[in-house]
Amino acid sequence: MLKRISPLPGPLPESTVCVPIGRASFPAPFPHGLEYSPPCRGTWNIVHTGMLIPEAHQIFICASGCLRGVVLTAAEMGLMGRFSSIELRESDLTGRDNEQLILAGVADILAHLPEKPRAVLLFPACVHHFLGCNLRYVYRELRRRHPGIDFAECFMDPIRQTRHLTPEERLRRAIGRLLPELPKKKQASFFGNNLRAPAEHDAAHLLRKNGWAVRDMADCASYDEFRELGASSLQLFTNPFSLPAVRDLEERLQQDYFYLPQVWNENAIERLLLQLAERLGAKAPDCTEARKRAEQALGEAQDLIGQTPIAIDLTFTFRPLSLACLLLRHGFHVTKIYADAISPEEEADFRYLQEHHGDIELWPTKAPLLRELSRPVHAEGAPACLALGQKAAFFQNTPHFVNMVEGGGRWGFSAIEALAHDMIAAYRTPKDIEANVRRKGLGGPSLL
Numbered sequence: 165m166l167k168r169i170s171p172l173p174g175p176l177p178e179s180t181v182c183v184p185i186g187r188a189s190f191p192a193p194f195p196h197g198l199e200y201s202p203p204c205r206g207t208w209n210i211v212h213t214g215m216l217i218p219e220a221h222q223i224f225i226c227a228s229g230c231l232r233g234v235v236l237t238a239a240e241m242g243l244m245g246r247f248s249s250i251e252l253r254e255s256d257l258t259g260r261d262n263e264q265l266i267l268a269g270v271a272d273i274l275a276h277l278p279e280k281p282r283a284v285l286l287f288p289a290c291v292h293h294f295l296g297c298n299l300r301y302v303y304r305e306l307r308r309r310h311p312g313i314d315f316a317e318c319f320m321d322p323i324r325q326t327r328h329l330t331p332e333e334r335l336r337r338a339i340g341r342l343l344p345e346l347p348k349k350k351q352a353s354f355f356g357n358n359l360r361a362p363a364e365h366d367a368a369h370l371l372r373k374n375g376w377a378v379r380d381m382a383d384c385a386s387y388d389e390f391r392e393l394g395a396s397s398l399q400l401f402t403n404p405f406s407l408p409a410v411r412d413l414e415e416r417l418q419q420d421y422f423y424l425p426q427v428w429n430e431n432a433i434e435r436l437l438l439q440l441a442e443r444l445g446a447k448a449p450d451c452t453e454a455r456k457r458a459e460q461a462l463g464e465a466q467d468l469i470g471q472t473p474i475a476i477d478l479t480f481t482f483r484p485l486s487l488a489c490l491l492l493r494h495g496f497h498v499t500k501i502y503a504d505a506i507s508p509e510e511e512a513d514f515r516y517l518q519e520h521h522g523d524i525e526l527w528p529t530k531a532p533l534l535r536e537l538s539r540p541v542h543a544e545g546a547p548a549c550l551a552l553g554q555k556a557a558f559f560q561n562t563p564h565f566v567n568m569v570e571g572g573g574r575w576g577f578s579a580i581e582a583l584a585h586d587m588i589a590a591y592r593t594p595k596d597i598e599a600n601v602r603r604k605g606l607g608g609p610s611l612l
Contacts, residue, residue: 181533182500186522190514191506199530203598204554206569206606207479208358210320210335211237214285215246215608216358217339219387221281223273225250225266226289226320234287234320241609246281248273252291262297267305274310282387283314283342285335290321314342329408336409339381343394345417351377353396355413355421356406358382359573359607366433366454366576367400367424367440374446382573398443402426402575404482404507425509426482426571426579428490430455433576454577461584462494469496469591473549475560477502477529480553481571485513487552490580492521502527502555529555550591554601563594569606 183193211234214222224234224247231249238247250269256262266288274280286306288299299317306315316338320331329337336356352371354361360382361368368378376398384390393399399410399421410421422440427433434451441448474496476484485506488498501524506514517524528534539561542548547564551557557565566586574582603610 181531181537182525182527184522185501185514185524185526186518188506188514188518188526190511191508193506193526194504194528194531198532200532200534202529202534202555202558204479204558204601205604206554206567206601208569208605208608209233209237210287210318210331211247212241212605212608213332213335213358214318214339215241215243216382216384217283217285217342217387217390218384219281220283220285220316221246221248221273221277222285222287223248223250223270224287224289224320225252225269226287226291227252230289230320237604240604240611242611243609245278252289257291257295262292262295263302266297266302267309270306271309274313281313283316284310285316285318285338287318287320289319290323293321293324316342330405332405333408336403336406337412340409340413341416342391343413343417344391346392346395348397348418349377349395350375351379351396352398352400353378353393354380354382354401355393355399356381356401356409357403357570357573358605359570361573361575362578364578364582365574366437366578369578370437370440370446370449371444373449374441374444376444398422400424402482403570404509424575426486426575428481428483428486428580430458430490430577430580432486437576451577454581458577458580458584459494461581462490465584465587465591466495468588469550471497472547472591473497473499475500475502475549475551475553475556475562477551477553477556477559478504479555479569480566483507483510483513484553485510485517488521488524489513489516492517498524500525500527500556500560502529502553502559504528504530527559529559534559547591547594550587552587554606557597558601561597563597564590565595565597566590567595567600567606572607 224231228251238244303315303317318338319334322331360380371378379393381393394417396419399413399419401410402424413419414421422443437449476488478484481487484501484503488501491498549560549562551560551562551565603612
């Protein structure tokens with residue numbers, strides 16, 4: 165029997181899509197099923213992340229339907245010269261030796277490049293699992309036939325991401341395995357984050373103050389500079405997708421690692437800075453002034469924004485519930501949170517919101533019914549809603565939004581201070597929603 169997946173004609177009540185957070189289930193408040201992708205493209209994908217490695221070339225091996233998105237990403241970045249593909253057709257699945265097809269395809273691509281790349285990020289696909297393709301043999305042969313090129317064993321296999329590593333996790337681990345073992349220095353690196361840590365980053369400031377050199381995977385200008393990350397004694401990461409990579413680096417290169425979760429709680433930030441100082445063998449930092457600046461900036465923002473409804477989405481920060489708690493404690497009026505699932509790391513914030521702010525609406529971003537809902541129409545004048553994140557801005561149809569993904573690379577008290585300034589600017593100055601949300605990989609290169 166056919167099952168209707170679109171709603172019956174007529175107005176669709178919002179209550180069929182959202183749920184008050186006070187009645188939401190943890191960690192999956194919404195059923196998993198058919199998914200809708202709103203036209204908000206600021207989040208990074210595996211092509212964007214791979215392009216952070218200088219002098220590297222990416223090769224995707226899959227069918228044309230799968231290639232469409234990654235090809236468009238490379239084209240929009242203006243980096244098609246660093247991207248190639250081996251397109252698989254149906255006849256290749258039954259009438260070809262796919263190991264030899266990969267070897268021949270890679271050889272042909274490398275022969276036609278104007279310069280030999282320092283590294284190749286090779287992305288087989290889901291179909292290679294189905295075929296039982298001997299990829300160990302493939303990589304062994306590639307390294308034998310193309311000495312002087314480092315091959316990263318990546319994968320584009322989203323079918324396995326609920327039970328195995330996601331493509332994003334596997335990519336970061338593969339990138340980490342490009343790093344050589346080098347004599348260790350008094351050096352720390354930000355590893356696996358898509359966005360460069362700004363100079364005012366609280367952890368980076370603490371490291372430099374105590375005589376540590378600081379490097380960043382997202383800010384390497386050459387492949388040799390990237391390889392120098394192998395000399396780091398400590399790897400720092402904020403993007404949760406980086407955990408398998410830093411664990412692998414600890415085992416392979418004996419590099420310690422430290423997790424800086426993107427928390428927005430002042431006490432949690434101070435605890436993490438104290439823990440980092442202890443790990444460094446450094447004096448505990450005095451956070452009084454940084455905390456005061458963050459509090460003052462939030463106060464100035466709240467004086468202006470007042471009780472204007474605020475909507476937050478999960479692409480804005482890895483910890484949207486932590487951010488909601490911060491804003492609510494400082495008198496802001498958070499009314500909506502867009503998150504398809506709740507990270508286990510945010511359970512305490514989730515329970516707090518359930519108990520103290522149970523009327524906040526929790527919305528999915530992938531539910532097909534969202535296509536049928538009318539987006540709000542706002543009159544001119546004072547903003548009817550302030551959005552933090554592209555998806556919140558799109559669904560609320562508000563030009564008053566902070567356009568940022570993954571926390572903008574910021575962390576700590578300086579991130580709170582900068583956010584408050586961004587909220588003031590967004591409240592005062594509207595943006596063109598469509599022109600801003602259609603750019604892929606916000607913070608990276610784009611021709612749009």
